[in-house]
Amino acid sequence: MxxxxxxxxxxxxxxxxxxxxxxxxxxxxxxxxxxxxxxxxxxxxxxxxxxxxxxxxxxxxxxxxxxxxxxxxxxxxxxxxxxxxxxxxxxxxxxxxxxxxxxxxxxxxxxxxxxxxxxxxxxxxxxxKQRRQQRSEQLVEIVTGAELPNVMKELQAAPPFAMMLIQGDSPFTAVPSAAGRSDTLQPLKWTSCEISLCSGQPDWQLVGEFALNRSQRIALFSQKNKSAALMRDAFRKLAAAIHASINRHNERSYSLYYSFQSSDLSLLPHTLRKVEAAARHAVFCGKETIVCADDLPLPPQDGAAYLPAARTFRLEELLEGMDQNDPKRIENAIQKQFHSLCHPGWDLSGLYETIHTLTGLMNQRLSGKGLPETDLMMAEDEPVYHIDQIMNKFNETIQKLCSSSNEYDRISNKLLKALDYIHAHYHEDINIEDVSRSTGISASYLHQLFKRELERTFLDYLTEHRINQAKRILSREDAKMTEVSARVGYRSSQHFSQVFKKTTGMLPHQYRHGGYAQ
Structure with missing residues (x-):
């Protein structure tokens, strides 16, 4: 002090x-x-x-x-x-x-x-503490576009400014409607350590800060020496120190997106929209990143659709590669498609469309083999944070699916018949005896097939398939929990919740409210 x-x-x-x-x-x-x-x-x-x-x-x-x-x-x-x-x-x-x-x-x-x-x-x-609260209230009014000249005067701040958005890192999900659920995640702890870091800087001073939601925070800084050129490097060092402190004091990791405004306090709403756009495109940056939104190839903020020159999906080239089991051709087609989403600018809606198309194509092949559909973006084992990870994941899975020696082809016709029955009747109260009667295969032999070819029991496979279907419903619909449980084969919503938690580590309502993005 x-x-x-x-x-x-x-x-x-x-x-x-x-x-x-x-x-x-x-x-x-x-x-x-x-x-x-x-x-x-x-x-x-x-x-x-x-x-x-x-x-x-x-x-x-x-x-x-x-x-x-x-x-x-x-x-x-x-x-x-x-x-x-x-x-x-x-x-x-x-x-x-x-x-x-x-x-x-x-x-x-x-x-x-x-x-x-x-x-x-x-x-x-x-x-x-009172002054910080007052500045926060004033900042909210200013950056949301309210015409309040008196508030601007009371804030006692002048350009050049730097606005920083601090956001909790979340694995990417291909369900756009879920992207707005970040406010349900663990709240950011903005501690006195970060305030001390800000106040001790010789070049930039903290004007105020406020929470956008539970996992995003806005901090506004003003350059102390108004006659000097914009001190970008000094602010970058300050951002790095704040980033390190926040990640040290929080259980989950965070990224920082910042933008400079050198002309007028009244233009801060535009700056806010820019850092929010950068945060929405986090999948193009990755996790634990510090980036200047002014340098990013973001889509325009005027509402116009961003259409890259190479937007057309190379479906024909990919299909030919899959039919010919040509790994190089498959890889080239996928790489060219993902490259078109990043150059000359970032195309988030195009990324959603690409994932949807590739997932549909992949599931067609799986269905043709009598296997359950899959959603790579909801896999529990390997969450993705960067677009390159998504590209590599699809490339590896499609290559594996098309390979003449892939594991899917090692499943016997007898077991495929059993899987077909499960996929058609999982929402009913079925057991292995039902599958046995339908396929003409003894229950004891079915047990052996599941263990030998899938390395799991019949009940494990049935439960996994039911929970995967439940995840789809929870992430895409607002159905009541009793309806969800009934649609995936559970008579009791309480029993469904217990099985869901045992399988995923969280309750269904936690998964619905963003838990899958932890």
């Missing part, structure tokens, strides 16, 4: 400096001044939390200094000192509201000074 000492007697200054081992108690004497005018200038430059001020000084006395600093609304707390028991001065000083205490110089000792410092610190912290 930074302190400025102000006294026209240098002996008095040296005495106060020697009374305490300041750093041991969390205090720093940032500067000293011998008159109020010099102290006022230092206050604007250093922005201390506490000032210890003599009452009687030349040029500008203590009362004038306190009045001038209080008008700046910097939140500084004052400890007033005098060589005399001047109660009239004390009464005037305390009336400003920013004075924490009044001390007589010759009575100041270590314990008394430490007591008054701690009282001033507590008062400053309480006031700072």
């Amino acid at each position: 930074k302190i400025i000492l102000v006294d026209d007697e240098r002996i008095a200054l040296e005495h106060i400096k020697s009374v305490l081992p300041w750093h041991e108690y969390g205090y720093e004497i940032a500067a000293t001044a011998t008159n109020g005018k010099s102290a006022l200038r230092l206050c604007g430059e250093i922005q201390p939390q506490i000032m210890i001020v003599d009452i009687r000084m030349p040029v500008m006395d203590g009362l004038e200094l306190i009045r001038a600093v209080s008008e700046l609304k910097l939140g500084v707390k004052f400890i007033v000192m005098s060589a005399h028991q001047d109660f009239e001065y004390a009464r005037q000083a305390i009336s400003f509201g920013s004075v924490s205490s009044y001390l007589i110089k010759h009575e100041v000792d270590r314990d008394k000074l430490l007591h008054e410092l701690d009282k001033a610190r507590k008062s400053w912290e309480e006031g700072e």
